[in-house]
Amino acid sequence: MSADMARILMYHNFRATEEEWPDAVAVAAARTQLAYLRDHFRVIPLTRLVEQLRSPTSIDKNTVALTVDDGRCNFCEFFFPLLKEFRMPATFFVVSSFICGKDWIWTDKILWLARQPHAHEELQHGKLDLFFDKMNRLRPDVRNSRIDEVAAKMKISIPKEPPPEYAPCSWAQLRELADSGLVEIGSHSVTHPIFSTLTDEESWSELAESRSQIERLLGRRVSCFCFPNGKPSDFFPKHLQQVQDAGYSSAVMTHFGMPRRGADEYVLPRIGVSGKTDLISFMKYVDGVEYYQGLLR
Numbered sequence: 001m002s003a004d005m006a007r008i009l010m011y012h013n014f015r016a017t018e019e020e021w022p023d024a025v026a027v028a029a030a031r032t033q034l035a036y037l038r039d040h041f042r043v044i045p046l047t048r049l050v051e052q053l054r055s056p057t058s059i060d061k062n063t064v065a066l067t068v069d070d071g072r073c074n075f076c077e078f079f080f081p082l083l084k085e086f087r088m089p090a091t092f093f094v095v096s097s098f099i100c101g102k103d104w105i106w107t108d109k110i111l112w113l114a115r116q117p118h119a120h121e122e123l124q125h126g127k128l129d130l131f132f133d134k135m136n137r138l139r140p141d142v143r144n145s146r147i148d149e150v151a152a153k154m155k156i157s158i159p160k161e162p163p164p165e166y167a168p169c170s171w172a173q174l175r176e177l178a179d180s181g182l183v184e185i186g187s188h189s190v191t192h193p194i195f196s197t198l199t200d201e202e203s204w205s206e207l208a209e210s211r212s213q214i215e216r217l218l219g220r221r222v223s224c225f226c227f228p229n230g231k232p233s234d235f236f237p238k239h240l241q242q243v244q245d246a247g248y249s250s251a252v253m254t255h256f257g258m259p260r261r262g263a264d265e266y267v268l269p270r271i272g273v274s275g276k277t278d279l280i281s282f283m284k285y286v287d288g289v290e291y292y293q294g295l296l297r
């Protein structure tokens with residue numbers, strides 16, 4: 001029923017089985033998911049999927065593209081070997097200042113603080129989403145001071161270097177990924193800001209600088225952009241025009257959905273997969289059952 005629609009899966013973190021980190025997808029679960037995709041779908045690069053959405057003829061049946069956000073090393077360590085094993089392509093969206101080792105991603109700092117013993121009240125279970133909602137509305141400098149304040153209230157300081165699970169890939173690792181022919185590198189901005197809080201100059205520089213930096217250091221064209229946080233409230237229509245003007249040919253979001261042929265290639269919805277997604281839910285998402293149930297709700 002959903003064969004004429006495409007699916008773009010969105011991953012973030014991966015782990016070996018023994019680690020306690022429910023948000024990250026364990027290697028064994030990821031292998032089962034890829035085996036399911038191999039048996040029932042056609043996994044193609046995101047850029048090809050975007051071309052198909054634009055083409056006047058129908059798109060390939062049961063098409064899937066894999067995407068992984070942010071640029072963390074756990075992708076190279078745990079998911080890339082599976083992509084090689086299954087010979088499946090994926091797009092890896094990287095935050096360029098994070099790869100350069102300038103800072104770790106601010107959302108990870110919040111998640112790290114929330115995982116510490118005696119986490120501040122605002123970061124405790126059930127309240128974390130509200131805290132993120134508040135942070136998403138602040139300008140980057142104000143937001144960063146608020147995060148430092150929360151850490152100070154917990155009497156800990158945020159380490160300068162990210163802990164191993166939040167560490168970035170190096171440029172050399174990104175080159176190896178790209179050289180494999182399986183992984184396309186896309187941009188996920190310079191500093192992972194919420195675009196709706198930025199001036200026009202700032203959003204332009206996040207788009208243009210990340211793209212030119214990745215292209216310069218990898219020697220490859222960057223054609224896809226991934227909006228940080230990527231929910232409809234995180235950007236304005238003018239930003240979609242900026243993405244296009246900065247030379248990108250498509251952009252992905254985080255809201256749930258399955259794009260049809262003719263869909264706007266600058267607001268592509270995705271299907272999120274985390275360590276909390278069991279196989280039955282995964283199958284319901286990629287089969288489109290969840291999508292159609294959502295339309296009926």
Ligand SMILES: [Zn+2]
Pocket residue numbers: 069070188192228229
């Ligand atoms: Zn992100």
